[in-house]
Amino acid sequence: MDVRSICLGILTRGEATGYEIRKVFEGSGFQHFAEASFGSIYPALSRLTEEGLVSVREEAQKKRPDRKVYSITPAGRSAFLAGLMKTLPEDRHRSPFLFAMLFSDLLPGSRVRFLVDDYIAQGEQKLAQLERKQKETLLPGERFAIGLGHTMYTAMLEFLRMHRGEIEEQLPQAAE
Amino acid sequence: MDVRSICLGILTRGEATGYEIRKVFEGSGFQHFAEASFGSIYPALSRLTEEGLVSVREEAQKKRPDRKVYSITPAGRSAFLAGLMKTLPEDRHRSPFLFAMLFSDLLPGSRVRFLVDDYIAQGEQKLAQLERKQKETLLPGERFAIGLGHTMYTAMLEFLRMHRGEIEEQLPQAAE
DNA sequence: TCGATTTATATCGGGCCTATATAGGCTAGG
DNA sequence: CCTAGCCTATATAGGCCCGATATAAATCGA
Incomplete structure (x- = not known):
């Protein structure tokens, strides 16, 4: 907006x-x-x-x-x-992290692991912040927006923990 | 990026x-x-x-x-x-829809329902697109990024269907 | 006590997007 | 058969927004 x-x-x-x-x-x-x-x-x-x-x-x-x-x-x-x-503009999401993961095969495995660890840590912080916010008195719209964020960050963290192995396992041709 | x-x-x-x-x-x-x-x-x-x-x-x-x-x-x-x-920039997410929902109490109920319906429809389209993409041959990083998107859109849609009632139920003082 | 943080406004440069211009080829419907 | 609309393809101008920086004092913590 x-x-x-x-x-x-x-x-x-x-x-x-x-x-x-x-x-x-x-x-x-x-x-x-x-x-x-x-x-x-x-x-x-x-x-x-x-x-x-x-x-x-x-x-x-x-x-x-x-x-x-x-x-x-x-x-x-x-x-x-x-x-x-009036018609609302569409959502716009930019994630330098996900963009970088597109090229995980060109990066050292240690770098990929660091980036994933860091991204998970950031996600956990945001989740904690959303949980603090949920304890406050909120308008329905605010509760809704915070709740949606909480749901999506939770799903994101679970995916990262489940699937990080797929990009951290380096193929033979990639250098460490 | x-x-x-x-x-x-x-x-x-x-x-x-x-x-x-x-x-x-x-x-x-x-x-x-x-x-x-x-x-x-x-x-x-x-x-x-x-x-x-x-x-x-x-x-x-x-x-x-x-x-x-x-x-x-x-x-x-x-x-x-x-x-x-180098240190990656942080993610940036902008959602005019969620911003508008912050003010659902000031909008006619019909408008809120329309916006939610529309947002769900858009989400379903993106999910379908991600599923088509998953059938293609992808690099590990690409598969990871698409998979994460799929997970988050799925979680988002479920939340919207479960919780839309909380912002669509108008309080007495709000006009329809 | 002294540095860091907070309160508070303002501007500049740069990055990015939207809209527009140009121009010909392809395709589907009337 | 014609034609409108879409696809390929590059380019620019105007405008929005962000990051960095400047200024200035009060307050808080070590």
Whole structure:
């Protein structure tokens, strides 16, 4: 989803600063389907303000950068929901790990084993994070999204443990 | 993975045109972890040629645009493998569908049901495609990547069928 | 006490995608 | 038989987004 919609979506739940919007998707168990960087959030909020879809309240703090608290306007809420009524873009998944595994026959067996170990460890961390999140009070949609992530990471880890041997067993012609 | 590496990777398996590189990831069962558009492939191949990592052979066809067939050079092969030996970037997954589900409480129930139906249908198509691909002769790494995709899509579909009720049951305050 | 982390905004360069342009051949349906 | 749409094939421009960097002070931990 584009960063504009991400910002509007967060703001439907209450006012927030750019910094806070970023943190919602940072280490919070949502990264498996949406995220946005500062470099895109701040320009997006500026443009949304120009267009009247959000409003700003500047809290000039003593000796700190001005805290700009954004709120969604009625026009912004309409635009956000209108966006969700149009055809959604397709999912996009990028996995440098799986791409690398495509060429496991060209890599030293030790490298393949390391990459698999590392990927499993990362998956376990994300699973633990999702489980922590599941204990919090969540909206139905949030519970659903977290639950789906949990299911998929669990299935992924099981597959990795079951099938890693198929790419780690080096064929004779490949050098170790 | 960056487009440069994707191009080099394909070319380790044999020469190809930009058009053919694109097609490898188009409807071929690999889209769930890697893809690249023409708009990035052609510039990437030009730069790789300048850098000596690939070489071109121009086949001037009668009344057709020149077919530029690219081959990887020894330097290109080294650079590609060196890239796979460095720390890999993390996976990045974007799902406008799951993002929209986060706001299922703000949407009409009919819209939520439509989106879920559509997403399930798409998932079934991808699963069928992966199963067709599994019947082909594949390298171990390819079989592994396709198998993992199959496992995850299967788990995803099961979750969707089991839990869709949790977001489709509208709470009283939400309008239909 | 001093360094690291956190809060907080902003910009620049670069990478990648979408849409568009060009152009002729093939194929299926009317 | 014609023609519309798709396939092959390369290329560019505009725009979106990310990563890195800059700035600046407060707070927390060793």
